[in-house]
Amino acid sequence: MREINEMLKKKVSELLENGTADRIIGWQAGEFCYDVTPAVMRKDNLDELFYNGFCGANQSKYLIQESLEEGKVLALLKPCDTYSFNQLVKEHRVNREKVYALGIPCSGMLDVDKIKALGITGILSIEDNGEEIKVATMYGDKTCKRTEVLQERCKVCKGKEHKAYDELLIPDEDAPEVPNGEDRFELVNKLEAMTSQERFDFWRGELSKCIRCNACRNVCPACSCRTCVFDNDNSGVAAKSNADDFEENMFHIIRAFHVAGRCTDCGECSRVCPQHIPLHLLNRKFIKDIDEFYGEFQAGEDDTAKGPLTAYTEGDCEPSIVMEKGGEA
Amino acid sequence: MQKIGVFVCWCGSNIAATVDVAAVAEAVKGEPGVVFATDYQYMCSEGGQSLIKETIKEQGLTGVVICSCSPRMHEATFRKTVEAAGINPYMLEIANIREQCSWIHKNKEEGTEKAIILAKAAVAKLNLNTPLIAGESRVVKRALVIGGGIAGIQTALDIAEAGYEVDIVEKQPTIGGKMTQIDKTFPTLDCAACILTPKMVDAAQSEKINIYSYSEVEKVSGFVGNFSVTIKKKPRYVNSDLCTGCGACMEKCPSKKTPNEFNMGLDNRTAIYIPFAQAIPKVPVIDTAACLHFKTGKCGICQKTCSANAIDFDQKEELITKEYGAIVVATGFNPLKPTKFDEYQYNQCADVVTSLEFERLMNAAGPTKGVLLRPSDQSHPKKIVFVQCVGSRGQSCRDHSYCSKICCMYTAKHAMLVRDKYPDTDVTVFYIDVRTPGKNFDEFYRRAVEEYGVHYIKGMVGKVEQVDGSLKVQASDLLSNDQMVLDADMVVLATAVEPDPTAKSLATMLTASIDTNNFFTEAHPKLRPVESPTAGVYLSGVCQGPKDIPETVAQGSACAAKVIGLLAKDKLLSNPCVAHSDELLCNGCSTCANVCAYGAIDYVDKEVNDHGKREVRHIAVVNEAVCQGCGACTVTCPSGAMDLKGFANRQIMAEVDAICK
Amino acid sequence: MFKIALDKIDELFAALSGNETLYLPIEKSGEIEFYPYEKDAKVRLDALHTVKSAKDLFFPQTENLMNMKLDGKNIQIEEGRHVEDPFVLFGVRACDARSFDVLDKVFLADPVDSYYAARREHGVIVSMACSRPEETCFCNVFGIDATMPEGDVVVWLDTDHLYWEAKTEKGEALTKTVESVLTDSDSKAVEAQIAATKEIMDKLPLKDLDLTRFTEDEMMNIFNDSRWAEMSEHCLGCGTCTFVCPTCQCYDIRDYDTGHGVVRYRCWDSCMYRDFTRMAHGNPRKSQLERFRQRFMHKLVYFPENNDGMFSCVGCGRCLSKCPIHTNIAKVIKTMGVKEHE
Amino acid sequence: MSLNTKIDTETIERISGVNTRKCMKCGKCSATCPAFHEMDFHPHQFVAMVEKGDIEPLMKSKSIWNCLTCFACVQRCPRDVEPAKLVEAIRQAVIRQAGENHLKAEQIPEMLDSELPQQAIVSAFRKYKK
């Protein structure tokens, strides 16, 4: 990590220096080692550029705004970010010309909530040694395994190949290994195998926690609408709170439906949920269904392919396939 | 707030017997917006219609709900009625309380309750209706026909006959298409050239028809009635206006070794050439790949020879942009080249030919002057084997899945012609099925078998081998369960029909759709067979699917009738229930355009005023003249920017709410 | 002071929930919130924070104000409130306990918000001292003593006992109803624990946040500070900070058409939202910068200015751990606490 | 030869992965078959008879031992029916039944021929014996 950090700083200052881009959207250190913030920097304050294992957030959505501004912006894209980037370019939300995409390697990013979930509180500093994470806390030093505290998306990493870039910090084949991908549909399969009532109870339990803060929506690179239907009083479905269980269901069904076929499975929705609702399991259900019904499709794999909901084949399965599939009634 | 009048029709006893119409009228009086409600015996009668008109005026209604039969029955009637009384025809909603209520329910209480709910749903929707005005667009009174084969010629002649201008774009140096290469036509065996060339001449001489030969369509924009098409005229290097078609240049041209496309490469032509004697226009073209002047900068004999001074080596490609009201696709086909069928030895053996090559070998204007000679040694073949379904009806990657439709008949024709001309020739046809639907078709095939003694064997050829200058054909005879090896002097392959390779790019330009085989798709497979789903684009001939000549001509004329119907209009009134994009909500993601079957959605960079913030945004704009109002875009649009007039999200939700009250 | 052994604590909860609803931190689907006590509920007194703060009990995220019934074209209006039931709110931390003072300034000032007032009146607060603060805690900055929270009753936990002390009349009355399950205790264990906790508090990384600049004199300087731009630049405009905040008190009032009437309800709103305080002419704060600045100006400058110096932040640290991009009030205090270009 | 279990269309189609209903009865498989004249049932008949369920005669036929598995029929079939796989499946069905080895080790010496490649004997033994 330290090595890459050095390379990154050098490369970024070179690109800003030679005018390839006039600013970078990078990271700024926070109060604690984990509370990094996205920040735009220019030549004069580039020394603030910070990069560590907590710089995992998908920044591609910021490029919508950034690519409207004057000059070229340098974006740091991890392999997984490039999927969202492609998708945004495909949907004309990001002006490709205004972005210089620097592909950076990644060997998995950390989730501080997972560290806290292990009962480690009062965190003062964190040291990431590749395999082991050392945490200094107000209540003594703790350690945990890196694999235990990886972000959800990293556990099902799509691989180290960048799907879009102008330049790579290091060639993909020389990049460090990515975490071994778990089966990303494991939990979806598990839910599908439940009875209908069990699934209902599971999702009620989860969705009833929703406080409708819209973090999942606002962070989502696919949710790039200027005005969301749920904010538009003329849509007939706008609301600011879940006044009834139904609204919790509706918000999350429609949120997932609107990104179906466009969601790259970046997992930001679940990462930012203050209630840790596994929202990615809704998106993954759509992804799994699309793969099964219409053939494997990975949104953002490129910036041209037609999405599965804007395509069809004459022999597509009928909706009644749902009656035959899934768990018990 | 609307002022709504509700009119409940008895339809005699059709409704009144199972629905308490007075109760329905009474029940809706309390609904928001309703200021008047009544019932009447026959709303569609003159009395009923006057009642509506009078009430509109007396009460100052802004909208009308009629509870009656299906809107599919009388919506148009009542739209006219309310319009006559001065309100917008789209401020009308119909509650279907006959077909969907009184006729299917026996219990009056139940029927009345349902009728009330349906009426309330119609009121709820109408409360959100806005007046809609049908858009108008002009119609350019000129048609473009892409492709100058028999399909295109027929369509162009028929359109011209009705008095409209037609332009034909043909990529070859001459019009006429594949039919010019055919010898005789089934089932009458009349000479193809004899029936085609007069039509070519008619087309050339028509004042209304303008032929762009050796030209291609470069770009298409616009929509029904208002297409703008850029045509690329490739340089012939011969000035058409000066050329007299005397042919002296061809005689003198020293480059004589180019395979002659017209004769399927069975003989050679010069670098400057007219494809065939009856070509239209009868103006030569210089093949720059073969011409010594273009290759070496020397020569120029043709220029010296030409007494009309028509040779122009400096001619440049020309782009012409013209407007059209309608576009006809008549791009036709090409026969499959059986290079991947190694078992038939087409690549290796000159005496294995395709059916079209065989046509040329039999044609009096062909390379052998009509004498059937083997290409390998110019000897007369005594044994000929025909193989059907080459490249058709298969599922492997070298086959097409469809039946090419015409091969059975032309093979029977070939077999018959050979036996007629050379009775000492032994002719065998290997077939899977013989398909002869068509007037006098089966009779024709039976004549080949019974009168002309052609051997028809059910079974396919497994391989062809060349042994000592003769061919060994190994095949199965399924009916006698035998495998046979036949000696043959010549093998003729009935190769599949393939859409012209330009179909795909043309379809993209026209936003017309093509199927997996690259045939153009029709707007409706049964009811709109000569229209493409894109308004103003029509289909003629084999570009839509394999056809024989009579069918092609029939479709060409049908297509012309559709075009004439369009061009006869001065203005096009569009259905006002079309999609509309809210420019402040649109993200410009183009998802809507991806699902639009009509190419009705364009993207423009437009300055918008978003609550005081002015900025240029890339947003969707619906072309109302092209949009058909299906609503596919409205659902695919995540932001809800796209909505459908007349069936808006809020309107449908209001109906849902009213029904579920 | 009373005490009860922790292994008998269910008796206390049973007694407290005997006559009225008892709300306390309960874990459901992996997260902890104040839920009504039930026999097999997973009570989590060890948890420092619930996700939503305790304000939800007095100022719920959604509450019906009135129902309107349509009869033909007549409208009948009915009271829609459910605010009269007495309840006990158990396990409120010192920060949340102070938040009620902040909310009182808003909702109990004239004109009194009768919905809030009724709930305050009918609720008894049993607050709980902290013994294991986290790195995000900075209540001390606002003069809050985490070991001695405000409340009708205060409880302390040590490894095996809960200590109980009534602080108000309401608290005394509540104590009477549960006296039977409590035993008398001296305060030694509590004092020892307070001392230990204070030592930990001294190690808190944010304990020295400096609020001295946030005064009326500096108001315009802070307002016009150019550093708001970079701080707010990447704010997602979500409502997470607002909805987890114990002192945010903005709400929206909306009507919902049920098909047979209209429910008028109010729900939390967030000043971070684009449509916050949108009026007929549009929105007074058009950019995220303005919205972002408003939130912190309100908490750190405007509110204390109007309320005798009381900041409307209690240092609970929820926004620090929940903000998707880790922009938070602590960063704002640190940045704006010093003059620009210094 | 005794066949103790009834083999049906479904079994053969499952073993072979062939869908016999795709056949359009063109006979190209038989037309191309180099072992046609050694066979009592021909490739196209395998397809038709399996489709009909007429499998027992095929199991008793010499064709299954005479098919060279050259896959010419598979290569040439315009509808991807793959008749050779059916032949193989029937051969498998026969071999799987006890005592139905077509070739026994002791028979080999008398079949030896100096022209015959060693590999052919080994592969035949593999193909014709359980």
Added chain:
Amino acid sequence: MQVNETNTVNTEEKEFTPLIVAFCCNWCSYAGADLAGSSRLSYPANVKIIRVPCSCRVNPLFILRAFQRGADGVILCGCHPGDCHYSTGNYYARRRMTLLFSMLDYLGIEKGRTRVEWVSAAEGAKFSATMNDFAATIHKLGPNRKLRDLRCEK
């Protein structure tokens, strides 16, 4: 015995009459419904039809809205695939509905509360049979309790 059993069923039926919303495309299914009407082929009165231009006009929001407002079943009818008046609309509708229904199932909503049927303008009998069958299915499933809005209950 049997008479008694029928009686019990009848009383239950009276207790629960499912409310069914049917979205029908204008060109095929709405015409099919009209044909059912003119052929006097009955189906339950609690099936209420909403006319839409094409099955692809139906937004998942409309279906959720119906359940929110108290519908017990929602059915979408359109032209048979390949016969869409707008040539491709029902293909998109088919994908959208497949995914939506699958999601509802995933959330534990009873399968069978939603259905898509392709009914042509000539299939009046099919329309009526479909509605009868769907109404029976919903009746068996009982009232929609999992996807309703309590505020909308009477």
